[in-house]
Amino acid sequence: MSEQQRPKRDSTGEPSQPGGADRLRRRVVQAGLGLFGVGYAGAIAYPIYRYLQSPARRAATESAVTEVSLPDADKLEPGSALMFLFGSRPAMLIRHLDDTWVAFDAVCTHLGCTVKFEPKNNRIFCACHGGTYDPKTGAAVAGPPPKGLTVYRVEVKDGEVIVSRS
Numbered sequence: 001m002s003e004q005q006r007p008k009r010d011s012t013g014e015p016s017q018p019g020g021a022d023r024l025r026r027r028v029v030q031a032g033l034g035l036f037g038v039g040y041a042g043a044i045a046y047p048i049y050r051y052l053q054s055p056a057r058r059a060a061t062e063s064a065v066t067e068v069s070l071p072d073a074d075k076l077e078p079g080s081a082l083m084f085l086f087g088s089r090p091a092m093l094i095r096h097l098d099d100t101w102v103a104f105d106a107v108c109t110h111l112g113c114t115v116k117f118e119p120k121n122n123r124i125f126c127a128c129h130g131g132t133y134d135p136k137t138g139a140a141v142a143g144p145p146p147k148g149l150t151v152y153r154v155e156v157k158d159g160e161v162i163v164s165r166s
């Protein structure tokens with residue numbers, strides 16, 4: 001029997017049927033590879049999508065919050081500060097020795113480090129590059145910050161401190 005007359009055999013040794021098990025196996029393997037490719041592409045694309053989307057989502061979250069209530073914050077000692085979150089951003093409430101209240105966004109306007117109130121030095125300080133802000137107004141007074149801190153409105157009412165966008 002010549003090579004051309006001999007029936008072709010599949011991997012099980014059975015004579016292969018044109019368009020039969022081999023074709024089916026090929027399609028199953030192709031479908032599996034296709035699904036794997038889609039899953040692999042999704043595993044790469046999803047984190048990129050989340051990364052690119054997060055600034056917009058963060059901005060939406062921040063702008064959605066217009067007021068924060070701080071129960072028991074009226075017990076804050078004069079000459080001290082309380083850190084809290086205004087939406088997703090760090091913020092600080094300061095009760096000065098003269099019993100005035102101020103609140104600021106606590107993100108340095110230079111490169112975004114979180115600032116800290118230093119009552120002994122009477123300043124708000126950024127340890128990253130030495131930026132200094134006025135603790136009464138939030139104005140930038142020394143170092144690299146290009147502008148002052150965002151100021152919030154403070155209202156003390158019935159033992160509760162309410163901080164809101166100005």
Ligand code: FES
Pocket residue numbers: 108109110111112113126127128129130131143144145
């Ligand atoms: S990040 Fe605050 S001074 Fe640079």
